[in-house]
Amino acid sequence: HLMQFMLLFSRQGKLRLQKWYVPLSDKEKKKITRELVQTVLARKPKMCSFLEWRDLKIVYKRYASLYFCCAIEDQDNELITLEIIHRYVELLDKYFGSVCELDIIFNFEKAYFILDEFLLGGEVQETSKKNVLKAIEQADLLQENQNEDWGSLSADDIL
Amino acid sequence: MCRHSEPLDRLRMPAPIRLRELIRTIRTARTQAEEREMIQKECASIRSSFREEDNTYRCRNVAKLLYMHMLGYPAHFGQLECLKLIASQKFTDKRIGYLGAMLLLDERQDVHLLMTNCIKNDLNHSTQYVQGLALCTLGCMGSSEMCRDLAGEVEKLLKTSNSYLRKKAALCAVHVIRKVPELMEMFLPATKNLLNEKNHGVLHTSVVLLTEMCERSPDMLAHFRKLVPQLVRILKNLIMSGYSPEHDVSGISDPFLQVRILRLLRMLGRNDDDSSEAMNDILAQVATNTETSKNVGNAILYETVLTIMDIKSESGLRVLAINILGRFLLNNDKNIRYVALTSLLKTVQTDHNAVQRHRSTIVDCLKDLDVSIKRRAMELSFALVNGNNIRGMMKELLYFLDLCDPEFKADCASGIFLAAEKYAPSKRWHIDTIMKVLTTAGSYVRDDAVPNLIQLITNSVEMHAYTVQKLYKAVLEDISQQPLVQVGAWCMGEYGDLLVSGQCEEEEPIQVTEDEVMDVLETLLQSNMSASVTRGYALTAIMKLSTRFTINVNRIKKIMSVYGSSIDVELQQRAVEYNALFRKFDHMRSALLERMPIMEKVTNGLTETAQTNGEAEPMKVEPKLLSTAPPSSNQANDLLDLLGGSDVTSVIRTVPPSKPNTVGGELLDLLGGLDLSG
Numbered sequence: 159h160l161m162q163f164m165l166l167f168s169r170q171g172k173l174r175l176q177k178w179y180v181p182l183s184d185k186e187k188k189k190i191t192r193e194l195v196q197t198v199l200a201r202k203p204k205m206c207s208f209l210e211w212r213d214l215k216i217v218y219k220r221y222a223s224l225y226f227c228c229a230i231e232d233q234d235n236e237l238i239t240l241e242i243i244h245r246y247v248e249l250l251d252k253y254f255g256s257v258c259e260l261d262i263i264f265n266f267e268k269a270y271f272i273l274d275e276f277l278l279g280g281e282v283q284e285t286s287k288k289n290v291l292k293a294i295e296q297a298d299l300l301q302e303n304q305n306e307d308w309g310s311l312s313a314d315d316i317l
Numbered sequence: 318m319c320r321h322s323e324p325l326d327r328l329r330m331p332a333p334i335r336l337r338e339l340i341r342t343i344r345t346a347r348t349q350a351e352e353r354e355m356i357q358k359e360c361a362s363i364r365s366s367f368r369e370e371d372n373t374y375r376c377r378n379v380a381k382l383l384y385m386h387m388l389g390y391p392a393h394f395g396q397l398e399c400l401k402l403i404a405s406q407k408f409t410d411k412r413i414g415y416l417g418a419m420l421l422l423d424e425r426q427d428v429h430l431l432m433t434n435c436i437k438n439d440l441n442h443s444t445q446y447v448q449g450l451a452l453c454t455l456g457c458m459g460s461s462e463m464c465r466d467l468a469g470e471v472e473k474l475l476k477t478s479n480s481y482l483r484k485k486a487a488l489c490a491v492h493v494i495r496k497v498p499e500l501m502e503m504f505l506p507a508t509k510n511l512l513n514e515k516n517h518g519v520l521h522t523s524v525v526l527l528t529e530m531c532e533r534s535p536d537m538l539a540h541f542r543k544l545v546p547q548l549v550r551i552l553k554n555l556i557m558s559g560y561s562p563e564h565d566v567s568g569i570s571d572p573f574l575q576v577r578i579l580r581l582l583r584m585l586g587r588n589d590d591d592s593s594e595a596m597n598d599i600l601a602q603v604a605t606n607t608e609t610s611k612n613v614g615n616a617i618l619y620e621t622v623l624t625i626m627d628i629k630s631e632s633g634l635r636v637l638a639i640n641i642l643g644r645f646l647l648n649n650d651k652n653i654r655y656v657a658l659t660s661l662l663k664t665v666q667t668d669h670n671a672v673q674r675h676r677s678t679i680v681d682c683l684k685d686l687d688v689s690i691k692r693r694a695m696e697l698s699f700a701l702v703n704g705n706n707i708r709g710m711m712k713e714l715l716y717f718l719d720l721c722d723p724e725f726k727a728d729c730a731s732g733i734f735l736a737a738e739k740y741a742p743s744k745r746w747h748i749d750t751i752m753k754v755l756t757t758a759g760s761y762v763r764d765d766a767v768p769n770l771i772q773l774i775t776n777s778v779e780m781h782a783y784t785v786q787k788l789y790k791a792v793l794e795d796i797s798q799q800p801l802v803q804v805g806a807w808c809m810g811e812y813g814d815l816l817v818s819g820q821c822e823e824e825e826p827i828q829v830t831e832d833e834v835m836d837v838l839e840t841l842l843q844s845n846m847s848a849s850v851t852r853g854y855a856l857t858a859i860m861k862l863s864t865r866f867t868i869n870v871n872r873i874k875k876i877m878s879v880y881g882s883s884i885d886v887e888l889q890q891r892a893v894e895y896n897a898l899f900r901k902f903d904h905m906r907s908a909l910l911e912r913m914p915i916m917e918k919v920t921n922g923l924t925e926t927a928q929t930n931g932e933a934e935p936m937k938v939e940p941k942l943l944s945t946a947p948p949s950s951n952q953a954n955d956l957l958d959l960l961g962g963s964d965v966t967s968v969i970r971t972v973p974p975s976k977p978n979t980v981g982g983e984l985l986d987l988l989g990g991l992d993l994s995g
Binding site for chain 2: 181266
């Protein structure tokens with residue numbers, strides 16, 4: 159009872175984030191991504207957010223130009239998965255300040271860090287928005303404070 | 318490590334391009350080729366940086382590599398670099414390193430095992446954010462070997478008072494158990510007071526861990542049943558507590574935790590009266606008090622319904638649950654309608670009457686625009702058909718059959734046939750329904766439908782004239798739908814005499830001549846649209862008419878002699894044998910081409926249901942051994958198979974057919990319950 163993966167992609171089908179919670183080869187991941195993106199992009203606005211695909215349930219929602227797409231297993235609650243997706247978007251929004259696709263493109267590593275404070279192994283690890291953001295904030299600070307080796311570079315400049 | 322360049326050169330060498338700069342640059346590429354070129358150039362640069370063991374900018378280079386990997390380019394040469402980053406003492410390095418490991422490393426490759434030691438060290442790091450990175454990586458992609466090596470560390474962290482780490486350790490433990498189920502026992506002691514935590518993160522992940530353990534081991538399940546009162550209490554507090562900004566979602570306190578608790582309760586209450594009773598009140602409370610205006614409330618209600626239906630709940634509670642689903646069906650939100658239909662499908666067998674009350678709403682969902690909703694509504698509709706509602710339901714389902722997408726037609730047609738067989742209020746209604754399916758979705762009907770229908774028609778003795786008349790008219794209009802045409806041809810061959818005699822009681826008889834019937838059959842024989850099988854049907858039908866029609870024997874003989882040299886081997890064989898029948902065995906012809914008697918349906922022989930109004934009572938029936946020998950001579954046996962042959966699956970019996978007597982019961986129903994669930 160597990161989220162098998164989460165994909166973020168644009169309306170043109172460009173991948174913006176991929177989080178896999180099951181072991182698959184790169185080739186398999188690419189195949190799944192390609193097929194699923196095609197399937198979801200073909201959906202009409204009047205259709206519901208759930209579809210059956212292979213032996214999985216797919217839950218997806220579009221936020222502006224980005225599709226958030228999760229694969230869950232048969233026993234899982236689709237409606238709460240929508241809430242999980244929404245919570246993640248809220249976290250991104252709080253962190254980046256009115257998040258847009260461009261933020262995620264240019265700061266993808268941060269999008270991953272935030273996701274990894276919210277979900278772990280495909281399950282929710284923290285239900286408080288405040289706590290997730292606090293943890294990220296602290297980790298960012300830690301990154302900032304450990305940059306002696308980079309001379310005068312700020313945390314943002316390290317990468 | 319080689320250092321060919323002088324320190325001065327090193328100073329002059331520019332720092333590798335920054336991540337965001339690279340992203341910006343790549344995005345300016347106007348073609349795929351241009352992008353590829355940029356990537357290749359940068360990769361070459363990164364490769365030399367790696368070769369030179371550039372510690373300073375390793376994390377920058379790996380980050381860039383991860384970006385390029387996301388675009389679809391190979392990045393395996395960065396795998397070892399990720400390991401070096403993880404081993405570094407700098408937090409930025411570790412952050413990028415672990416991210417890279419999760420994206421680039423694969424538990425199927427041995428190189429991932431090199432991480433194990435680093436993770437072990439980091440699990441014991443003095444900084445909780447480093448420990449967090451390690452727990453996250455292990456819990457996301459740890460292989461069985463890694464899990465075995467590190468389970469002890471995870472177990473230790475599960476007992477820490479640091480809630481930040483404890484919650485992560487719990488989910489990490491879940492992953493370990495999934496990978497190495499034998500290790501589950503070692504986490505048992507640590508679960509002792511997990512639920513005493515106030516911290517919601519720990520509570521949530523603990524509930525997930527307990528759920529995982531209960532799922533995997535009946536012993537664990539029995540052991541954890543004692544937690545039911547505590548879980549009920551926690552859930553109650555969540556519902557009754559006032560507004561808590563930290564966990565509030567549209568007025569509901571921590572819906573994620575509520576849902577997980579409900580799921581664990583489901584598991585614990587299943588098949589256990591005491592536990593089910595202990596949770597009865599809280600379930601009723603959640604079911605009645607949860608706000609339904611937003612998705613979040615409905616998510617909780619949904620989980621509640623699933624729990625109520627799965628445990629040993631009181632009937633009142635079950636009715637409450639089904640009514641919630643009924644209300645869901647009326648919700649504007651299609652997602653809610655979708656889950657309602659899914660759940661109803663699961664409960665329709667056990668709580669049939671309660672679900673029946675929502676039948677009209679379910680039938681309305683057949684008109685929904687969403688494919689998944691339509692499919693579920695269709696399956697549910699079939700499950701709800703009974704002797705009382707058959708006429709109304711069939712009207713809706715035939716309407717649906719007409720308008721639905723091709724992907725549904727085969728299943729819908731099959732479903733209609735099954736339902737009609739079980740519950741047809743009259744023979745005429747049954748034949749009419751079949752006709753409607755054949756004319757509406759004739760080309761989507763399954764292969765086995767044709768012999769089944771032929772048998773049905775044969776056994777409806779008093780409807781023969783009506784049936785052949787209807788089929789004749791339908792075939793005249795459209796010869797493209799093969800199943801329709803095959804059944805039609807068969808009937809024309811069998812009952813052609815009734816057709817031309819103008820005797821039809823059920824409706825206005827039509828005027829048809831023998832020549833006209835022959836014309837239609839010959840058209841089928843010759844048409845490009847006819848499948849090979851169809852031609853076989855038509856040929857045999859023509860042959861049968863030689864004993865039923867009076868004037869056209871020469872025409873028939875002529876056809877047989879022509880097809881005796883058909884390039885279609887099947888047709889050729891038939892025609893040759895029919896010719897032989899004319900020439901050498903003419904004295905046997907009328908006996909061999911006699912009207913088909915009522916057939917016993919050869920099923921798997923397991924159950925035969927007696928037809929009563931709306932209810933089906935299964936009777937056990939021994940598999941029948943059917944005699945293939947007719948009363949006539951041995952020589953005729955060789956020809957018998959030809960006529961009984963591949964067209965129809967049953968065979969001619971010597972035992973006189975039994976006469977069924979009740980209205981609607983004439984139809985031998987040998988099918989058990991409909992099972993159309995997903």
